[in-house]
Amino acid sequence: MKELFPFYTIGHFINEPTNRTEFEIMRFDEMGEPEVDDIHKHTFYEILWTEKGISKQTIDYKEYEVLPNSLFFISPNQVHQFEEWKPLKGGTILFTEDFFLLNHSNKDKLFELSFLDNFYANPCIQLDKRNFADIKQTIDLITIEQKRADKSQTITQSLLHILLAQVQRCIDTETEKPVSKKYLILFKQFKNLLDKHFAENKTTTFFAQQLHITAHHLNLITKDITGKTASEVIRSRSILEAKRLLTFTDKTVSEIAFELNYTDSSYFAKTFKAETNLSPMSFKTEMSEKYRTRNV
Structure with a gap:
């Protein structure tokens, strides 16, 4: 079946379409507006974190209001409605499946995260101040690592795994019956x-x-x-x-x-x-x- 929507790589979102980067982290106030169609699909995972401000995101006809102290997840193959940039404080983390699985042969490690690749879960997670602060601290460590001249892909990947494990812990804590x-x-x-x-x-x-x-x-x-x-x-x-x-x-x-x-x-x-x-x-x-x- 012919694909209806353009598929974008991480390179498209930093306005470098030929860049084959597999990981990027950017703050909203430092980002240029990406030259992509309003409605599109990703070949990668994206995590938006919002510290202040409110925005709206649309995935496959469902509209979500993204509030402060929240995370929003977009997975490959979801049809994402591009929203105009708003005065938000926060940023975005973009990573490919290959980056997540670097040096890990078991793909199930990615599948074990309930909030990714799940079209039936709410892609927006509202956190209390303590949990958001813990997660934000890990995000800051990733940002610091990425700005180093001698940045390490291994360290960045390890920090990403820690971040995603923190998110999963928050979800499991709030769930009466965690999913097997x-x-x-x-x-x-x-x-x-x-x-x-x-x-x-x-x-x-x-x-x-x-x-x-x-x-x-x-x-x-x-x-x-x-x-x-x-x-x-x-x-x-x-x-x-x-x-x-x-x-x-x-x-x-x-x-x-x-x-x-x-x-x-x-x-x-x-x-x-x-x-x-x-x-x-x-x-x-x-x-x-x-x-x-x-x-x-």
Whole structure:
């Protein structure tokens, strides 16, 4: 399926598109406005920290208000709405999967972090003053390291791991029932498979077989992580792509239904309305006016 949105590397966000850097940290007041399209996808992870001020971020049609003493996470493949720069105090950390996993062969280390690569969790985390101060101290250490003439990639990566572990601890402390790491890893493996096969109308059994578990086990995992069955997660991913196609292309409802392997357009329309409470055409009209006209 043709990609609808531009994919940007970290280099694009420092206005050096050919720069293959895998880690950057910048304060808002020191940043130039990146020359990127308002609506885009990242090839990297981004953590925004806000000390003062309020901003708004949009990820896949969901709008979030980012308040002081908060962190906001953007993961690869999420459709991010670029907001105008506001008078904020804080900054952004950008890093690739390869940078995080440098000298670590086990990719599950990244999957164990519940707040990354999770389209079902709130990407904005509000912290109390003490926890934010602890996290900010680690951010300051990263900034100091990056400004050294002899800066070390190994030290920066270690500090990044400490920062992310601090965030995970804050989340776990506030959660009554922390998510099982094993379930989290399997769910993210399922999500990665779903991102590759969502247009093929595959069943829960297909994905369970790919993960070498039973369909029942996969349902237990998705219910624990998202509150939804695996079939509901599969349908939601398909409808998300339908939303994107309705908003950002001129394809008809029938063409979109065919592209996403629905048996017929009427069944697609019924499924879409059950998921969104809007008909495909009503959604297209509303969202095209909201997103396409303001970005012409």
